[in-house]
Amino acid sequence: MITSLITGGAGFIGSHVAKHCISLGHRVVVLDDLSGGFIDHVPTDAIFINGSISDEVLLKELFEKYNFDYVYHLAAYAAEGLSHFIRKFNYNNNLIGSVNLINLSVLYEVKCFVFTSSIAVYGAGQVPMSEEMIPQPEDPYGIAKYAVELDLKAARHLFGLNYIIFRPHNVYxxxxxxxxxxxxxxxxxxxxxxxxxxxxxxxxxxxxxxFSYIDDIAPIIAHSVNFPKAYNEIFNIGADxxxxxxxxxxxxxxxxxxxxxxxxxxxxxxxVHAHSDHSKARKIFGTNIHxxxxxxxxxxxxxxxxxGARQSQKFNNLEIEKNLPEGWSN
Incomplete structure (x- = not known):
């Protein structure tokens, strides 16, 4: 049986990807610290582990126990604007945590590492954004995502780790x-x-x-490992x-x-303006319905x-409060 690890699988996109992987017949292990996700979002057929990608001991135990075929990495604190004010937190979670997973994927010979990046890597003045453009991220969140992309390319070059990188945008x-x-x-x-x-x-x-509806995104991410031509490529996915x-x-x-x-x-x-070209994804995955x-x-x-309505959460670990946008102050 195919076994897949889905980080952030109690979160928004991750929970949908987990659902679709289960429908493909995968045994799914969800790793999530519930900092932004909810336990009731985890599919009932998934194995749930409450933990963080920053916990190297736990990660090694999971890779040893389950011998994952695929890693779908969706765990991140995805707040572009806020990332300016939580720089250390951003890089520890979104970059160092990702490197922990990449290291273990190399050591345990994972078949493919599927990474959810972001169009935040492109920066401003590049619309429609296409995969051939040189990224120029303008916030720490985009910088971290791009750094992980580069690290995956380096791991592929030296160790042969296959990857697929997706750059979704404004998913709801x-x-x-x-x-x-x-x-x-x-x-x-x-x-x-x-x-x-x-x-x-x-x-x-x-x-x-x-704005990209979740059902335009999650099935493609889940199914991507079954498309050999997608391996070691980058794809924009989302609405046009x-x-x-x-x-x-x-x-x-x-x-x-x-x-x-x-x-x-x-x-x-x-x-100010951000939307992407998706012709590459349509060519490989054959989807044109949004x-x-x-x-x-x-x-x-x-x-x-x-x-029902939910109480807005406060981020209580701000590292910088200078120039904090109105309405974000604690």
Whole structure:
């Protein structure tokens, strides 16, 4: 039987990837410290281990016990904007933790290491973003992701470790942590609406993103190990059509049947326009079907109404508070 380790499998994208891997017949081991995920997101057929990718002793025990065929690495603290203010935490979790997994994957001869990176590696002024572009990340989160990509290439060159790198973007859907005030704008808006709060927008709301529904992402990641031509390649995956944040507000407000009250906060230092070219992924994986934004918002909103509003979590280990965006201060 194929055995796969899925880090971050109690989180948003990871829990969906775990579900799809199980449907492929994999024995799935989920490793998650529940810092951003929830135990009820873990598929019932998965083996759940409560632990961190920073725990080298635990990781070695797991690799020794389960002899993984594949590693799907989705554990990360994925907050681009906040990463400026938690630099050490960001690199310890998103870079050093990843290297722990890469080392063990080499030592235990994992067949393929599937890594979820981010379009944050591209930086600004490169739209549509394509895999041939030279990354120029502008925040510590993107820097860490790009460093892991480079480390995987080095491990492939010297040790023969196969990898597949995905750069998804602005993913939303069921199981998203809507209580996190630092990331995932769709979840933030839905949570604010369900608490009868105004919607907060940084800047004028004309920044653009291509919002990607989870079912456009997770199946491709899970199935990728069965595509030999995908090995040792990088792929953008996600939706093609960009929307402004103001347009997003209109779609979500229509779903909830409200006239939204919007508060504009000072603009953050962030990439203004970000969307990707996905022709490479379509060529390899043969997918060209994406859930439209209004349909995906409806599906997520139906789920969000069931779970209800959640209290915004505070990050209590800020390393720098200088220039912290309004609304993020503890």
């Amino acid at each position: 859907g069921e199981n998203q942590n809507i209580g996190d005030k630092y990331r995932n704008v769709i979840g933030i808006f839905m949570n604010q609406i369900m608490q009868n709060k105004p919607l907060t927008i940084f800047g004028d709301g004309e920044q653009t993103r291509a 059509k960009p929307y402004t944040i103001n347009e997003l507000v209109d779609v979500i407000a229509a779903e909830f049947g409200i006239t939204p009250k919007v508060i504009h906060l000072p603009a953050r230092k962030e990439v 859930v439209p934004l209004d349909e995906g918002i409806h599906k997520m909103a139906t789920w969000a109404r069931k779970v």
